[in-house]
Amino acid sequence: MIERTGTATAILLAGAMLFSCNRDEVIENDNAAKPQIILDSESGIYTVNAGDELTIAPAYRNAEGASYLWTVDGTEAATTAEFTRQWTETGEYYVTVTVSNKAGSSSEDLRVDVVDPAAPIISLPLAGNSLTLAVGSEYVFRPEISNSDRTDFKISWTLDGVEVGSDMDYRFQAGETGDYKLTVRAWNADGEDSVEISICVTDKLPYSLSFPTPSYFQTSTTRYTFAGRPVFLSPLIENLAARKFSWTVDGVASECTARTFPFTPDAPGEYIVS
Secondary structure (H helix, E strand, O other): OOOEOOEOOEEEEEOOOOOOOHHHOOOOOOOOOOOEEEOOOOOOEEEEEOOOEEEEOOEEEOOOOOEEEEEEOOEEEEOOOOEEEEOOOOEEEEEEEEEEEOOEEEEEEEEEEEEOOOOOOEEOOOHHHEEEEEOOOEEEEOOEEOOOOOOOOEEEEEEOOEEEEOOOOEEEEOOOOEEEEEEEEEEEOOEEEEEEEEEEEEOOOOOEEEOOOOOOOOOOOOEEEOOOOOEEEOOEEEOOOOOOOOOEEOOEEOOOOOOOEEEOOOOOEEEEEO
């Protein structure tokens, strides 16, 4: 993706023989609804102790009569709605769940971290462990921590070196602008883990304009379709009360002024839509 201030750009490839899946958002039947997958982990990362069993149970929409496929590192592992496995060896495993019906397919990628039973491991769904907030706004930090069910588990939150909490969740709110350092520390008898979060509190939040990515792990904005078949592009807008829109295709202005742009390529090729 090419980013410029206030501009979002997507690359589209049109061809006659391209394979399709939900990551590409190809619609096979315009009158039916494709399945939707809602993971039961906000971060898309699951942590399990080596030797333990883990069940991944997403929620689904439009999945009546759908088929399911789970793969682990590219190898088929299950064809059920829920995925249960005993993880015996430590390491990182990449799992994909695909749900298909007559209207098309949807896929979600996730990661399973298999660790030795030991110290807690903290996961926070933040990009780069940083956050920007407006003065007076509230944000609740909800980390996912392995081994948090142990009786000797403890957790501590400190803000700029001062302890501010000992619960699993921490509610942050600042009345003044500035930079803050929030640290969450978790420990048990086997060890500890900590994560530092940089929080920038400003008078006004910066806005952003971007196209949604296929999944947590895949950040490309490339979309695929066939010649003559539309792709509906709609940007993600943060902290901006957008009222007007303009679209270009390969630098040529389009007549579309709506938030969603139905782009239909006339011929196979690569197109830059902004």
